[in-house]
Amino acid sequence: MWVYKFNEQFIWQPGEEIEVDVENGEQIPEGYTDKQPPDGLFIAKYDPKKEEWFEAASKEYIDSLQPDPLPPDDMTLLKKHVALLTLQLSQMQKGGAS
Secondary structure, three states, X not given: OEEEEEOOOOEEXXXXXXXXXXXXXXXOOOOEEOOOXXXXXXXXXXXXXXXXXXXXXXXXXXXXXXXXXXXXXXXXXXXHHHHHHHHHHHHXXXXXXX
């Protein structure tokens, strides 16, 4: 069986998994659990009392990992410009100022 390592603060240590042969009497070492951390956690933290993993990363930390939005492409900018010009033209034809 595969077991998953956590540090003193119970944070998962990816890449430190080991295989333990419990069927032949091998014990799970201290600092490991047989509960696999679920996918999608940014900082997986283990709760030994509940025997489950939870998200330990703050919202600010998670948000800081998200890529910045891409700037609008040329076609989007052109469409916005055409829409603005069309609006200004229709206002001028109605006698309004803009």
